[in-house]
Amino acid sequence: MRVLAAMSGGVDSAVAAARAVEAGHDVVGVHLALSRMPGTLRTGSRGCCTVEDSMDARRAANLLDIPFYVWDFSDRFKADVVDDFIDEYAAGRTPNPCMRCNEKIKFAALLDKAIALGFDAVATGHYATLTDGPGGRELHRASAWAKDQSYVLGVLTAQQLAHCYFPLGDTPSKDLIRAEAADRGIQVAQKPDSHDICFIPDGDTRGWLSDHLDRESGEIVDESGTVIGTHDGANGYTVGQRKGLQLGRPAPDGKPRYVLSIRPVSNQVVVGPKDRLxxxxxxxxxxxxxxxxxxxxxxxxxxxxxxxxxxxxxxxxxxxxxxxxxxxxxxxxxxxxxxxxxxxxxxxxxxxxxxxxxxxxxxxxxxxxxxxxxxxxxxxxxxxx
Structure with missing residues (x-):
């Protein structure tokens, strides 16, 4: 089977590629350049898809003795993930950019290109399991629920699942993956997992949105419409948020208030008690x-x-x-x-x-x-x- 191994530069995708090679498949490695700032550097476990990650992926591919390429998907990533993220916050919604990336980039743009080039499957380091059921390919949780990533793969369709390959799905722990990587001589065996939103590597979502959306001060109101405070931009809040409200008066019962909804048209943030969430x-x-x-x-x-x-x-x-x-x-x-x-x-x-x-x-x-x-x-x- 001809397999295109998506190599992020992390330990999971490196071991997934190694297992694909060991299984006898014809494997080619590819790293997706998603940042529009190619000189971006990684800071610990913040972010991903940086120039350092690309170098880590290349070293792993060289060790496995497989061809390796870098594909520039930055324009597609900006349009389908970053711009969508901005538009959703502007509409008072809370998007999940990782879901959009899997839907639009890793298992749409990448998979489409892989199939056009004659590959049978795309391998990734996701922890999930594929089985063949009576109605075709099925997506299941990984054997270890603590590491299970089937949620972020929930956007995959039947046609896409038919060309997916998840070599790590049956591995019960990340420690075993790191140990395997060390045994194979993969340098990123102890590399920290990436977290947070990859295009907001410092983790300051509100600050990042301030640079990309116009912020206009407005009212913070309770469910009856009574004004109890002001905000400096409704798009900087999300449902369920408690910190950062800076209300001028306590609730009658003395309990904390939480964001219940965002009203982008009236530029209001509605707050109330926790049980109203x-x-x-x-x-x-x-x-x-x-x-x-x-x-x-x-x-x-x-x-x-x-x-x-x-x-x-x-x-x-x-x-x-x-x-x-x-x-x-x-x-x-x-x-x-x-x-x-x-x-x-x-x-x-x-x-x-x-x-x-x-x-x-x-x-x-x-x-x-x-x-x-x-x-x-x-x-x-x-x-x-």
């Missing part, structure tokens, strides 16, 4: 199925829903439903006629907290990923009397 249902579009789930419009099915990469999944019931006119927003820009609606099973779990429009919800059945959607609205749970 609890939601019982959510709905949204931009959905996709990871395989062939065989779900008809209007059919209700049991599942688990996960709303963050490291969140626990919670039991729920979901359905694919027509978009009602009263619920249609500018986010239905693709003209979709259907959306996914999820009701959290409150008999088995507590309500979800701090669910923000723009986040990605991934649906599971057991360990299998069914699909995903972008949350457009969250319906609060009933408040106990």
């Amino acid at each position: 609890a939601i019982a249902s959510m709905a949204g579009g931009r959905y996709s199925w990871a395989g062939e789930p065989g779900i008809d419009v209007g059919e209700t099915f049991d599942c688990d829903v996960q709303i963050r990469a490291h969140a626990d999944p919670v039991p729920a019931r979901a359905r694919l439903a027509p978009v009602r006119d009263e619920d249609r927003t500018e986010q239905h820009r693709d003209g979709a006629e259907h959306e996914i609606v999820v009701d959290v099973d409150l008999a088995q779990t507590e309500p979800l907290l701090g669910v923000a429009p723009g986040q990605t919800a991934v649906l599971y059945r057991g360990t299998r990923v069914l699909g995903q959607f972008t949350i457009d609205r969250a319906i609060p749970a009933p408040v106990a009397a």
